Amino acid sequence: MNKDLTVGNPRKILWSFCLPMFGSIVFQQLYNIADSLVAGKCIGENALAAVGNSYNVTLIFIAFAFGCNIGCSVIVSQLFGARDYRTMKSSVYTSLIASGVLCGILMLAGLLSCDTLLQLMKTQAKILADSSLYLRIYIWGLPFLFFYNIATGIFSALGDSKTPFVFLVISSCSNILVDIVFVKVLSMGIAGVAWATFLCQGGSCILSLALLLKRLAKIKTEGTVTIFSWQLLRRISVIAIPSILQQSFISVGNILIQGCINGFGVSVAAGYSAAVKLNNLVITSFTTIGNGISNFTAQNLGAHKYERIEEGFRAGRTLVWCLCIPFCLVYIVLGKYLLLLFMDQSSVEALTAGRQFLWVLSPFYFVIALKLVADGILRGVSAMRQFMAATFTDLLLRVALSFVLSACTGSPLGIWCSWPIGWITAVGLSLFFYRRQRRRILT
Numbered sequence: 001m002n003k004d005l006t007v008g009n010p011r012k013i014l015w016s017f018c019l020p021m022f023g024s025i026v027f028q029q030l031y032n033i034a035d036s037l038v039a040g041k042c043i044g045e046n047a048l049a050a051v052g053n054s055y056n057v058t059l060i061f062i063a064f065a066f067g068c069n070i071g072c073s074v075i076v077s078q079l080f081g082a083r084d085y086r087t088m089k090s091s092v093y094t095s096l097i098a099s100g101v102l103c104g105i106l107m108l109a110g111l112l113s114c115d116t117l118l119q120l121m122k123t124q125a126k127i128l129a130d131s132s133l134y135l136r137i138y139i140w141g142l143p144f145l146f147f148y149n150i151a152t153g154i155f156s157a158l159g160d161s162k163t164p165f166v167f168l169v170i171s172s173c174s175n176i177l178v179d180i181v182f183v184k185v186l187s188m189g190i191a192g193v194a195w196a197t198f199l200c201q202g203g204s205c206i207l208s209l210a211l212l213l214k215r216l217a218k219i220k221t222e223g224t225v226t227i228f229s230w231q232l233l234r235r236i237s238v239i240a241i242p243s244i245l246q247q248s249f250i251s252v253g254n255i256l257i258q259g260c261i262n263g264f265g266v267s268v269a270a271g272y273s274a275a276v277k278l279n280n281l282v283i284t285s286f287t288t289i290g291n292g293i294s295n296f297t298a299q300n301l302g303a304h305k306y307e308r309i310e311e312g313f314r315a316g317r318t319l320v321w322c323l324c325i326p327f328c329l330v331y332i333v334l335g336k337y338l339l340l341l342f343m344d345q346s347s348v349e350a351l352t353a354g355r356q357f358l359w360v361l362s363p364f365y366f367v368i369a370l371k372l373v374a375d376g377i378l379r380g381v382s383a384m385r386q387f388m389a390a391t392f393t394d395l396l397l398r399v400a401l402s403f404v405l406s407a408c409t410g411s412p413l414g415i416w417c418s419w420p421i422g423w424i425t426a427v428g429l430s431l432f433f434y435r436r437q438r439r440r441i442l443t
Helices: 010-043 045-081 085-120 125-140 142-157 162-185 190-217 230-262 266-302 307-339 348-380 384-409 413-442
Strands: none
Touching: 010 162, 010 190, 010 266, 010 307, 045 085, 045 125, 045 142, 045 190, 045 230, 045 266, 045 348, 085 125, 085 142, 085 190, 085 230, 125 142, 125 190, 142 162, 142 190, 142 266, 162 190, 230 266, 230 384, 230 413, 266 307, 266 348, 307 348, 307 413, 348 384, 348 413, 384 413
16 A cells, blocks of 8 residues: 555654564565575585675675665655656656666676676685675576565555565565575575575565556556656666665675685684674664655655654654664674574684674664664755765775774774774764754755
């Protein structure tokens, strides 16, 4: 069901809209967590490290899909809030066409360069072949990733966060089952892990696109709907390109950090691979809630209900801080047992590195969560330069400090400490830009 986010109690509306999005991203993260879990438990430590290495490259592709999702979602939200349904439909079709072209270019580039990227990360020889195999299969599934993200972005823009949640529950549970069958029963190794993701993500993509087109057909419009509009593409690109650049540079930064981590050996890389999946579950969840806040902001901006944007910020802040508490406690107290889902008790060095990573980062989830809420407002009002400035500051600090602090300490602990420093600096910038935008909108 489409939902108008411009009426009703802002806190109640935002929470009911964002919580299914939170549930959706939790299940979406199960894709990668399931891959690592099955690889580590059913194949071995080397397979876990191989999936972890490949994951950092897949984040580049996810960055582009995420940017397309955000660009389309914000513009569709603004048009939906303004009740301009004909232009809204045109923006949807324009997004689908442009994303398809971009996806084709990325597939070609990825297949030609994946081995080079893995070598740039100093991937060790004994896991290089498995990393390359996993990555190549993943690249063939990029159309599913792109079109699924566009579809979920549009559902969210229309105020429907429950439909993507249902699709993700089904596909994620299916992915875990198919992972086990391909690896344990059919003995397909690392290829089985990759093909399971390919098939389950493909099914979700096809179903979500079919339902989206059906949903759009029910929205009545006057006049002919333009299938592709350069003007709308420019509007979408203003939002999408900064988001793509932000996520891409973060992915490149993660590749550089991965190279630094690989210098400490396969065991540390395996421990990081498991722990960073747990960390990304939190960060991606809060980022998705930030996307929901962007939709809420954009709809109310389109409807000229500016006072609701500030109420949305307060409601979003309370929501993410409530979610921070259980994540922080579980990772600090039960982090060891969560990591043991990915590895054996005998992997002492890997387990130590993973626990250390979670202990250092978990208390600072309250900081990064606040930044992501403020970023959601900035995207919703199209303040993309300010959004990028805060994000790039965080990234540059983390990458630079990873090398400096790891060299000074002679251990991966220096790398882990770079995260909180970057987060604290970036949240100050995001809040400063948010308050400035708030004054501009309300005056």
